[in-house]
Amino acid sequence: MANLSIKKLTKAYGATEVLHGISLDVHDGEFVVFVGPSGCGKSTTLRLIAGLEEVTSGIIEIGDREVNNLEPKDRDIAMVFQNYAIYPHMTVRKNIGFGLRSSNLPKADKEKRIDEVAELLGMTDLLERKPAQLSGGQRQRVAIGRAMVRDPAVFLFDEPLSNLDAQLRTQMRLEIKKLHQRVGSTIVFVTHDQVEAMTMADRIVIMKDGYIQQVGTPSEVYHKPANTFVAQFIGAPAMNMVPGVINASNAIELGSGSVVPMGRNLAEGTKVLLGARPEDLVAGDGPTIIEGNVNLQEPLGHETLIYVSTKAGEIIAKADGRTPPGVGAKVSLTSAPENLHVFDATTGDSLT
């Protein structure tokens, strides 16, 4: 195990810079998840850490040792790939043991290590099988086993659950998290799935266009998003944004005519965006934030999402699962003030 440090890391392909000087410290034993839309630079960052791409500028340190100029094999890392990258012509035993090929351990110790890892992953009975005889989840476990067998300082996971079906993904998510709790390794995990990020991470790194947007615990990025991108990327459905202007009494005047008090002093006339998560926005009594007509229902069982057509566009809100307002019904949406977020309409930065 070791800490990982990235300092002002940039990566350019020709004249195109795709990572713009990102910095991050991953603590020893921490589970950090990089999340963001396609092309945000999360996989590139992982490949730079792994040594599969050359760094344009900046420093990568693993266990306080600069690894910029080291070969992947010398960085003391192991990587689990999206497509598993387990070799179809080798048995599970050989696949898991593949990472030990270049190790100086005696053969008996290597076998013992393979058996230990197989037991940890519940794969002892599958050791003599070929990958073609395994299910998707089992293959993924073999890939994890191959990474674990080397006992690396840092584990790197590149969207390892993307190829699994929804049920298996949930199961593997849990298994990886349990595994982390058991072995306590430093893990850097890349995904585009914000649910994976929220459920697995000690800290989440949200990226966009080669920049880190926010680093924080799942709770922090959810409850205190740094900007509109984070606010809308984390959480499903995405946070509603209603445009407004700060008035003379330091309240937000929304386009709908409603006025929402502002907890912080801002210059009169400042254009803002009022953010409210669908689950925090309910149809009912209380100070109305916005009103409109229901034009679609999405029943989820315990609750129903209602799509409300308002002057500020379509707003998604939560309603009771049993007796939601019907399509066409006029509703007034309200929210507890502490659940509302205010963002600068120009920069997108949080003002709360």
Place this chain on the structure above:
Amino acid sequence: MAVAEEIRASSDTLLSVKSPRKPANMGQFIRWALLFIGGILMVMPIAFMISTSLKWPHEIYNLRLIPEEPTIENYTFVLEDGRFYWWFVNSIIIATITTICNVLFDSLVGYTLCKFKFPGRYIIFIAILSTLMIPTEMLVIPWYLMSQQFGWLDSYWGIMFPGLMTAFGTFLMKQFFETVPDDFIEAARIDGLNELQIWWTVAMPLVKPALAALAIFVFLGNWTAFIWPLIVTNSTDMYTLPVGLSSFGDEADVAWELIMTGAAISTIPTLVVFLVFQRFIIRGVVMAGLKG
């Protein structure tokens, strides 16, 4: 309810329809007939080769497929002729070494062109491919002059050197290595293997069908090669089988029965190679075709 009834009615109608018996298909008949004719055309030369090898010299210009007086005298003569064994051994050595070299060199170059990004990669690939357009007949003279200058005439090396690596093989292997995911290579790199180990341990086992197909193509190509071995060899001891067989007879007459006997015997190794690797060759050809 009305919708349910409608669905039930239409499903009943569908279920009650029996699949009609397939009518005799004229197109299929023509296809079979063409295949039959093609098969006959393919088999006839082999049948005549075997037939001629079982005839006496006075009967060979008689086009009857079944010999009037079948004999194995030709086989006895050829097998008792010491030169035949030399030629057979020469052909085996040359075809085997060339095949091994092609499998190694073509796949190394194909792998490099496929999996490494370096300036000029595309130009090199095109340059290699362009050599496919030069006919062997044009290359024979430079090869000969080269062999003469290096002292390779009438030697194994002289016979083998032009075919130790082929553009076709390089192209075939490159196309196959495209099917090996980069993740496999990168995973092995992280696991501490060097590039040569990755090529041998990870990439090569994944392209076995292509290697088998290439091996068969090269082996057969060298086993039946005639022009270049004929030009580069002088002594009968260095002849390969096709060259040696053509030398049966004298200036006045060609001993066709002996040539056919030798050809029939020399077919055996190629048949064995094909039968052993046929599933690979079919897969290899299909995949190469699809990728190409």
